[in-house]
Amino acid sequence: MKIIVDKKGLLKFIDSIRKKYRLIAPVQKDEGLFFDAVSNTSKIVFDYINPKNTAKEFFFPIKDPILRYDSDSIEEVKKSKENIAIFGIRPCDARALSVMDKVFNWDTKDGLYDNRRKNALLIGFGCNKAGDHCFCTSFGYGPHESKDVDVMVYQLGKDEFMVLGVSKRGVGCVVSGKKASPVHESRRKELEKGIVFKKKMDVDKVYKKLDTVFDSDYWTGASFHCIGCGTCTFLCPSCHCFCMSDERNIRYRIWDSCQFACFTKHTSGHNPRPTQRERYRQRVYHKFSYYKKNFGEHLCVGCGRCTLHCPMKVDIFSIANGTLDINEK
Amino acid sequence: MGMNEEIGRIAGDLFAKKKIDVFLGYCHDEHVGARPIYISSGDTDLKKKIEQLMFDEHCVMSLPGFLGRLRGERVGIVAKGCDIKCIIGLLQEHQVSRENLVIVAVECDHVKWKGEEMDKCKYCDVHKPDFYDHIMKGARVRDNVTADKKKKIFSVLEKYEKMTSAEKLAFWKKQAKKCIRCYACRQACPLCFCQECAAQQNVPKYIPDVANENANYMWLMNRAYDLAGRCTGCMECDRACPVGIPWYLLNRKMAKTIAVNFGFVSGKKENIGKKTPLSDWSEDDPDKWVR
Numbered sequence: 001m002k003i004i005v006d007k008k009g010l011l012k013f014i015d016s017i018r019k020k021y022r023l024i025a026p027v028q029k030d031e032g033l034f035f036d037a038v039s040n041t042s043k044i045v046f047d048y049i050n051p052k053n054t055a056k057e058f059f060f061p062i063k064d065p066i067l068r069y070d071s072d073s074i075e076e077v078k079k080s081k082e083n084i085a086i087f088g089i090r091p092c093d094a095r096a097l098s099v100m101d102k103v104f105n106w107d108t109k110d111g112l113y114d115n116r117r118k119n120a121l122l123i124g125f126g127c128n129k130a131g132d133h134c135f136c137t138s139f140g141y142g143p144h145e146s147k148d149v150d151v152m153v154y155q156l157g158k159d160e161f162m163v164l165g166v167s168k169r170g171v172g173c174v175v176s177g178k179k180a181s182p183v184h185e186s187r188r189k190e191l192e193k194g195i196v197f198k199k200k201m202d203v204d205k206v207y208k209k210l211d212t213v214f215d216s217d218y219w220t221g222a223s224f225h226c227i228g229c230g231t232c233t234f235l236c237p238s239c240h241c242f243c244m245s246d247e248r249n250i251r252y253r254i255w256d257s258c259q260f261a262c263f264t265k266h267t268s269g270h271n272p273r274p275t276q277r278e279r280y281r282q283r284v285y286h287k288f289s290y291y292k293k294n295f296g297e298h299l300c301v302g303c304g305r306c307t308l309h310c311p312m313k314v315d316i317f318s319i320a321n322g323t324l325d326i327n328e329k
Numbered sequence: 330m331g332m333n334e335e336i337g338r339i340a341g342d343l344f345a346k347k348k349i350d351v352f353l354g355y356c357h358d359e360h361v362g363a364r365p366i367y368i369s370s371g372d373t374d375l376k377k378k379i380e381q382l383m384f385d386e387h388c389v390m391s392l393p394g395f396l397g398r399l400r401g402e403r404v405g406i407v408a409k410g411c412d413i414k415c416i417i418g419l420l421q422e423h424q425v426s427r428e429n430l431v432i433v434a435v436e437c438d439h440v441k442w443k444g445e446e447m448d449k450c451k452y453c454d455v456h457k458p459d460f461y462d463h464i465m466k467g468a469r470v471r472d473n474v475t476a477d478k479k480k481k482i483f484s485v486l487e488k489y490e491k492m493t494s495a496e497k498l499a500f501w502k503k504q505a506k507k508c509i510r511c512y513a514c515r516q517a518c519p520l521c522f523c524q525e526c527a528a529q530q531n532v533p534k535y536i537p538d539v540a541n542e543n544a545n546y547m548w549l550m551n552r553a554y555d556l557a558g559r560c561t562g563c564m565e566c567d568r569a570c571p572v573g574i575p576w577y578l579l580n581r582k583m584a585k586t587i588a589v590n591f592g593f594v595s596g597k598k599e600n601i602g603k604k605t606p607l608s609d610w611s612e613d614d615p616d617k618w619v620r
Contacts, residue, residue: 031507031573052571062509063539133360199360224367227394229513231571245538252539257511262529275398311517311569312390313364 001171002180003163010153010161011041013175014087014123021085021121024058026051035086044087046155049131050303054237055086055093056100059116064253066112066244079111085121087153092136092303094124094148096237102295103240112253121169124149128191133304135199135317144192154188162188201321203288203298209323210289214281218326222319223280225312230257232283232306232316238299258282284320332435332465333383336407339433339463341379343405344370349431351399354407355388356381363387365395382407384465389440389447391415391565394519396425405431409440410455414561414596415519417460421600422559424522434461436470442568448577449564452482460598483585489578501549501579507572508545510538514552514576517569520559527551549579557583558606561596 005013017023018041025044027036033051035058038044065077101117104110127134127143136143146152150170154162162180165171233239234255241263243256256263259279265271273279291299300316307315330338336354343349349370356366356378363385368378384407392406393415408416413434419425436457439450454473458464492500512528515521528536528548536551537544560580567577588594591606603609610619 063541221367221369221372224395225365225390227516227569229516229569230511231513231569234509234511234513235571243538247537247539247541247544254539255509255511260512307361309571311513311565313358313361315358315361315364318358318360 001165002184003175003177004156004180004184005161005163005175005177006159007046007161009175009177010163011044013163013173014044015041017085017087017121017123017173021083023085023087024055025087035088038087046088046125048088049127049129049134050090050093050305051088052235052305052309054235054303054305055089055097055122056237056240058084058086059097059113059120060100060104060240060242062255064112065250066253067251068249069251070249077112079115081119083119083121084116085123087123088125089122089149090127090303091124091141091143091145091148092134092301093237094122095136095139095141095145096301096303097122098148099238099291099295099297099299099301100240102297103291106295121151121173122149123151123153123170124166126152126154126188126192127195128155130195130197131304131308132198133307133315133317134197135201135302135304137197137302138199138201138203139298139300139302142192143195144188154191156184156187156191199302199304199317201317202324205324206288206320207292207298209326210285213323213326213328214285216323216326216328218323219277219281222322223277223314226259226276226280226314227312228259228261228276228279229311230259231309231311232314233257233259235305235309237303237305238301258286280314280319284316284323287316288320332467335465336384336433336435337379337382340368340382340405341376343431344368344375344379348403349405350402352379352382352405353392353395354382354405354433355384355390357383363389365390365392367395384435384437386437386439386441389442389568391517391519391563393419394517394565396430396519397522400425401429403429403431405433407433407435408458408461409435409437410453410458411449411561411563411596412519413458413460414455415563417596417598417600418520418559418561419522421603421605422520422522431463432461433463433465434458435465436467438467438470447564447568448485449562452485452562454482455596483581483588485578485581486585489582502542502546504574505546505549506542507574508540508548509572510540510545510548511571513569513571514566514574517565518556519563519565520556520561527555549574552576553579553583554607556580558587558591558593559595560584 023038024035025038026033027043028045033048034053035051067076104113146166150167152164152166156162163175241256242253245252245254264273287300340352352368355363358364391412393412439446456470456473536547564577593606
């Protein structure tokens with residue numbers, strides 16, 4: 001059921017969720033807009049394209065203790081009983097979680113990740129404008145997609161929001177307000193239609209093209225200005241590579257990045273991806289080719305963070321799209 | 330002839346006379362605006378790429394960092410005053426050879442990142458560079474902040490230096506908490522050229538990998554020491570850091586400490602041929618243990 005509430009009503013609803021969940025929402029920090037724990041709902045920001053960090057870090061933390069050991073015992077770290085609710089997650093970030101679910105449940109079920117996913121409540125927030133680098137519509141969904149969240153919120157006017165329960169858990173959340181009419185729904189559709197995207201890619205064409213251009217010289221020039229800082233992968237909502245590190249007597253799973261030279265370095269010293277050319281190409285292939293081959297969906301969701309925050313302005317959209325212009329055998 | 334055409338003319342000339350193999354400059358991209366461009370003599374669209382060359386206030390990215398990847402090749406490079414400081418640093422530490430390098434200097438008033446003028450430009454002493462092969466005159470360029478205004482060069486530190494030691498420690502611990510250990514700072518740094526970074530060494534493990542406050546703090550301080558007397562204040566780390574750690578402040582503080590104690594300022598052309606202060610010793614050193 002779709003409910004219409006004013007901002008006060010929406011905040012009251014969000015506040016009521018805090019009884020059962022630890023609330024995460026976009027808040028303004030000195031360094032920019034970030035998803036963070038919120039204790040006062042008045043701090044929540046409503047006008048934004050996307051926070052700098054993504055929702056993935058609440059399910060796949062940057063450092064995740066997996067086991068403790070000493071000289072004669074090993075014990076697994078107990079699963080957290082804490083439930084989190086994320087308000088303000090955009091359709092792209094929510095989509096990224098659904099896409100990542102597949103790899104975390106591929107050969108082995110990832111208990112820590114699944115446990116957090118199972119207990120979380122995602123409250124999506126539809127976009128009313130697109131950022132310069134957004135291209136979600138290229139992937140067969142859009143800025144008002146509600147499939148991947150539990151509750152979806154749309155802003156219809158300055159003080160008017162439409163709340164919609166999507167999953168069973170989402171429907172179970174109590175929202176008090178008046179019932180939405182078809183007029184509200186058509187206004188939502190209008191708003192969605194009015195969003196202008198500067199970027200649009202034919203991802204299926206790129207997917208096919210990538211099968212033929214792996215060895216092209218194109219990659220040398222296209223990604224030369226990549227400095228391998230890994231910012232793109234760390235701020236990506238769906239990049240999920242990790243490594244293990246032991247500290248004192250705890251084994252952690254920590255984030256890693258395919259953009260790092262040591263990511264593929266063998267013990268022998270040999271590195272199958274010796275330069276940034278191969279590393280950047282890997283990122284493009286993983287996003288637009290390999291993942292679809294393995295799991296049927298593209299790993300990129302088109303949120304645009306990697307381009308927006310890249311210090312060298314490496315643009316994955318132009319580079320992937322640019323492969324279509326390669327004319328070599 | 331405008332500056333953009335002039336840069337293109339020089340690049341074209343250098344390629345035609347076979348003086349360079351690679352040219353590094355900036356171009357305008359329809360999606361992202363100004364960005365670095367890599368032109369190789371073997372490019373089939375060489376002419377088209379040369380025509381794209383340009384320079385404006387959005388060309389903030391530093392190009393000398395790429396020189397490490399082009400060892401053995403002859404490179405033409407577009408460089409602002411601050412970039413030339415980095416090139417001098419690389420020359421001083423024998424990372425590039427002068428004969429393989431053609432520096433196309435640009436006079437630059439200021440550069441912007443995400444719509445704002447960079448802090449470094451406010452304290453810039455190289456609007457008009459003095460070390461180059463070709464120079465592109467800027468239309469409107471501020472005067473250099475000169476040596477007698479040295480205080481101004483470090484005035485970004487004014488507020489910071491008023492803090493007590495305890496406050497400073499708390500400040501940096503707070504910054505360390507934010508760090509996600511992506512090493513964007515290191516990758517962006519033109520002078521971080523180690524083949525293998527101490528942070529990634531396993532045996533011995535100098536800095537733990539896990540992103541916690543203490544390990545991150547070690548990384549911050551390790552990097553500050555490594556760059557003391559070497560950092561030229563190009564601000565690339567500051568700009569690249571996805572979580573907003575004020576690297577510029579940290580590295581400026583180290584630069585000032587070096588300037589006060591050793592009378593050494595990095596990025597000056599007189600430095601070429603000399604060692605950096607922390608990799609050298611002197612009989613006049615006030616500390617006995619050094620001698």
